[in-house]
Amino acid sequence: MMTREENDRLCRVGPGTKMGALFRRFWLPICTADRLPTPGGAPLAERLLGEDFVVFRTGEGKVGVLDEYCMHRGASLALGRVEDCGIRCIYHGWKFGTGGEVLEIMNNKSQRPPNFRARAFPTVEAGGMVWVYLGPPEKQPPFPRYAFLDLPENHRVLLRVNQHFNWVQATESGLDSSHVGILHSNVARPGWHGQTNQRIGAMDDTAPELHIEDTEFGYHYAAFRKNPDGGSDNVRIVPFFMPSGRIIPGGQLQGENNQTIIFEVPMDDEHTATYSIRYGTQPIPRDTRLRETGFDDTTMYSEKEQRFLWTRADLHLQKRDTMDRNWSGFRGIALEDAVIGTSMGPIQDRTKEHLIASDLAVVRFRRRLMESLAQMERGGDPIGVDVDAGAIASIDSPAPARGHWRSLIPSHRVVEPAE
Ligand code: FES
Ligand SMILES: [Fe+2]
Incomplete structure (x- = not known):
């Protein structure tokens, strides 16, 4: 038998929880790779540890995992246009690379991207799955070779x-x-x-x-x-x-x-x-x-x-x-x-x-x-x-x-x- 507090400590994994911090120290599968069959195909909205992510395969074939909600004003990037080297929000056309870099901003006169970076996460495609590491970059462990x-x-x-x-x-x-x-x-x-x-x-x-x-x-x-x-x-x-x-x-x-x-x-x-x-x-x-x-x-x-x-x-x-x-x-x-x-x-x-x-x-x-x-x-x-x-x-x-x-x-x- 456990107390309610112990049960919560064990079970809850959202941002800010202890168990959530533990899970974020491991590589985790976020989707099966067959859901991203073609380069430039439709992106996926995936939920992991109580957070929402967009997962996509660029036209060049690279898989990216970003925060689902666009860093400009929060539209879902799962609605986005997948392009050769990134994903573009359909709302104001901000375009992000797989590393979170802002490549282009359509609603800005100078067209020069500001010094922003979207939350992006390291990914590995292996064993028919896309794996992601959500934890602190300096603590990233080697990818586990099961x-x-x-x-x-x-x-x-x-x-x-x-x-x-x-x-x-x-x-x-x-x-x-x-x-x-x-x-x-x-x-x-x-x-x-x-x-x-x-x-x-x-x-x-x-x-x-x-x-x-x-x-x-x-x-x-x-x-x-x-x-x-x-x-x-x-x-x-x-x-x-x-x-x-x-x-x-x-x-x-x-x-x-x-x-x-x-x-x-x-x-x-x-x-x-x-x-x-x-x-x-x-x-x-x-x-x-x-x-x-x-x-x-x-x-x-x-x-x-x-x-x-x-x-x-x-x-x-x-x-x-x-x-x-x-x-x-x-x-x-x-x-x-x-x-x-x-x-x-x-x-x-x-x-x-x-x-x-x-x-x-x-x-x-x-x-x-x-x-x-x-x-x-x-x-x-x-x-x-x-x-x-x-x-x-x-x-x-x-x-x-x-x-x-x-x-x-x-x-x-x-x-x-x-x-
Ligand atoms: S909300 Fe995405 S570009 Fe504005
Ligand atoms: Fe069983």
Whole structure:
């Protein structure tokens, strides 16, 4: 349970908030690159950390991210004209380069640009996404080279969905291993309704034993599940990396040789853009990934708008008449997670929750973030801003008969918990 103040400190990310300052120290995705397919094409209005931005690709192909509202008198640059080397506000014709430089002013006799500079932000296009750094220039960290960025394009499937709830409940749901065999029963325990004997590894064990160790990027947790047939137990090791990322192993549940990296990116306090990238050593067909997530159902999800089509008001279009064989009344893992997140309301009221031992990973996630804020308040850097992102990995494996589970993740470096 948390106080209201603690919950606010954890959840709120707008300008001037502590958590907002923490997020602004990391590179964050702002959109999928397929939304800017052609040089000189239509710009995008994107919201990130409670601020509005315009994202555009110049006629020369360069991506720019500026404050959405024109520095002259505040018209939206998302209405602007995209030109060879910048974007021009349609109101009085001020033209800005990708670095924020004022290139031209149409309503000024001398036509000579004054010494102004629009707020512009460093960008990188990688992995099918446009990434941006919103923090203080002198603190800009190197761009994180996550392992999936170096794979051929057909070895990854990128999905974005905009969700109507706070980033913390999105991230906590992803780190809560104990719901997997329950909420996702249809996939994890297909025999739950007694009509089939099919088993997915050890997922029948709905109360895994959890172990957690802090690392330089956040933590690793290991969920051990008993093998009902007496064979070796299963362990799934998931890294949480700052500020809101995780990697889920495919393994017996979602296929060998692949992993899914997920970034929960706050658009504002009540909206989260979830970017998930399934990647692996083999080509991955997009349609299988869509089916698994439930995003193939066009009555539930719009790929064009990157959002769900239901709301809390229509009870998420739950199919109650299927629940004798369909645990949740929904189909698809990501859809089930999204419904749960939305059902909690825009910002979960953590003054009313009751945590138990199975919520260990949720508790540690909050603690690591609080430690990071404390570190920043002492003048230090947030945890995990400058780590080797390419070495972060997850694993689904038989539990080692001898030795520590840590030996399965060679890149794992333990850090001592703070006092
Ligand atoms: S408001 Fe943009 S040019 Fe005047
Ligand atoms: Fe889930």
